[in-house]
Amino acid sequence: MRTALVKNIICILLSFTAAVSHGQQIHEVPDSVALAMKNQEVFKYANDPSFWEKEKPTGGSAFLRLVGALLESAALRWILYFILAAVLAYLSYQVIIANNLFIASRKRRKKDNEKFGDNDVPEDVDARIAAAIAAGEYRLAVRYYYLRTLGLLNEKDKIRLHAGSTNYDYIQQMREHSYVSDFRKLTDIYEYVWYGEFQPDRKQFETISSGFNQFNGNV
Structure with missing residues (x-):
């Protein structure tokens, strides 16, 4: 509508200019006629200051305008706060659970090691092996x-058991023997199972025990 009014004004001005240029006589419009035209609906734009104001462009995408409108809602803000709090609580819970599992794992390992020292060979080791197998405790x-x-290598004078020695020390003591590589392999398996807390199944344990029995038979 505004565009049509502007076009009408331009046409009136052009007509007025053409009339002047051709020397036509311009009659003065009576006040009554001017007042009547002023009060007409089509000419109300002349007394409306907002008509002459430029329309402000709407910036931003439709998505941003939608987000802005949603954020103005107090109820929605509380919902977003609740979701954020729930996510933070869940992450905190996962961290606590992970730490508790780690602490429990360390305590369990410490308890297992307290049963006997790293280099202590129980006198009834064969009976303990049989009991562990019967209970399905293949890691033990x-x-x-x-x-x-x-214990067998110590009896054969291949190594010297010592409370301060490590498995690596025993490998070093075995370096002059031909089966040091087999002993190193068994040591790696043992450390992976015991210190790595790997739980072998029945088939895996049978393969591991076969390796130990074969090695012990060759010592």
Whole structure:
């Protein structure tokens, strides 16, 4: 509508200019006629200051305008706060659970190691191996298998058991023997199962125990 009014004004001005240029006589419009035209609906724009104001462009995308409108809602803000709090609570819970599992794992490992020292070979090691296998505790059975191997190597004067020695020390003591590589392999398996807390299944344990028995038979 505004565009049509502007066009009408331009046409009136052009007509007025053409009339002047051709020397036509311009009659004065009576006040009554001017007042009547002023009060007409079509000419109300002349007394409306907002008509002459330029329309402000709407900036931003439709998505941003939608987000802005949603954020103006107090109820929606509280919903967003609740969701954020729930996410933070869930993440905190996961961190706490992970830490508790780690602490429990360390306590369990410490308790297992307190049963016997790293280099202590129980006198009834064979009976302990059988009991662990019967209970399905294959990880513990691997532990006893390795201790029995250390005890056998100590009896054969291949190594010297010492409270301060490590598995690496025993590998170094075995470096002059031809089967040091086999012992190193068994040591790696033992450390992976015991210290890595790997739980072998029945088939895996049978393969591991076969390796220990074969090695012990060759010592």
